[in-house]
Amino acid sequence: MKLSEESRAEPLTLKPETTSDRREAGQSVADWVADELKRHIASGELAPGDRLPGERQLSDAMSVSRVSVRSALQNLKAQGLLSSVQGGGTHVVARDPSMDRPLLHLVGANPNSLHDLAEMIGHVASFGARRAVQHASDSDIEDMKAVLETMALSGRSPSLQATDDIKFQALLARASQSGTFMHVMAVLQETLGAALMATGMRNQPTRDDAQALLSYNRMMVSALLARDAEQAGRIAQDHAEQRRRMIANTVPRSGVEPAAVQASAAGA
The missing domain is CATH 1.20.120.530 (GntR ligand-binding domain-like)
Incomplete structure (x- = not known):
């Protein structure tokens, strides 16, 4: 059984736990967005294989600029938590291919x-x-x-x-x-x-x-x-x-x- 096989076909609508103006002192907006997305992944609301909402939807939902969203997504991709395919959106990585x-x-x-x-x-x-x-x-x-x-x-x-x-x-x-x-x-x-x-x-x-x-x-x-x-x-x-x-x-x-x-x- 693969958990990712039952990933949602439609992107999720995410709601941040806190607003960007209540982020930690010295924390950039992009880092705050990345932390919020990681919180959703850690809680299982975003499961392995799930597709994230688009940049515009994330920007509107979190009341931040698309530039900050794009930077946050790049950060999470570098950490191996997200991956993206041309025309296929951005997904939560189910596994690191080298891990197993x-x-x-x-x-x-x-x-x-x-x-x-x-x-x-x-x-x-x-x-x-x-x-x-x-x-x-x-x-x-x-x-x-x-x-x-x-x-x-x-x-x-x-x-x-x-x-x-x-x-x-x-x-x-x-x-x-x-x-x-x-x-x-x-x-x-x-x-x-x-x-x-x-x-x-x-x-x-x-x-x-x-x-x-x-x-x-x-x-x-x-x-x-x-x-x-x-x-x-x-x-x-x-x-x-x-x-x-x-x-x-x-x-x-x-x-x-x-x-x-x-x-x-x-x-x-």
């Missing part, structure tokens, strides 16, 4: 490392789910319910249900309001996806796989409504383990049982 290259080589060298990465994603996802319990709004939860309604449609194919699952998880990640979480997950998940593609194998979800994902997502909504952080964290890990088992159908572990299975066997 060594990790990709390690994961691609051994199928057990691929499964280890999938298991680690579950632990990180658990953190995000617990955060979402604290920060998810009623609107966030309603959006997730709408995805579940589509996912549960009679006759919907398992592959489309797996895509619905990605949409649901992206909404859950946004509800965490943690830019750090979303960026870390983007690196891990894109690395996992690239490693799977490198195997040349395609993972086709079964009907049972899709129904299991739907069940976990329904339980997640219940945990969010109950504001049960511990339950949400456990469900997130169980969901990630289901995804890992789906990977195992295509790329099995090489003679090593998952840690959870080993622990269970040891306690038996």
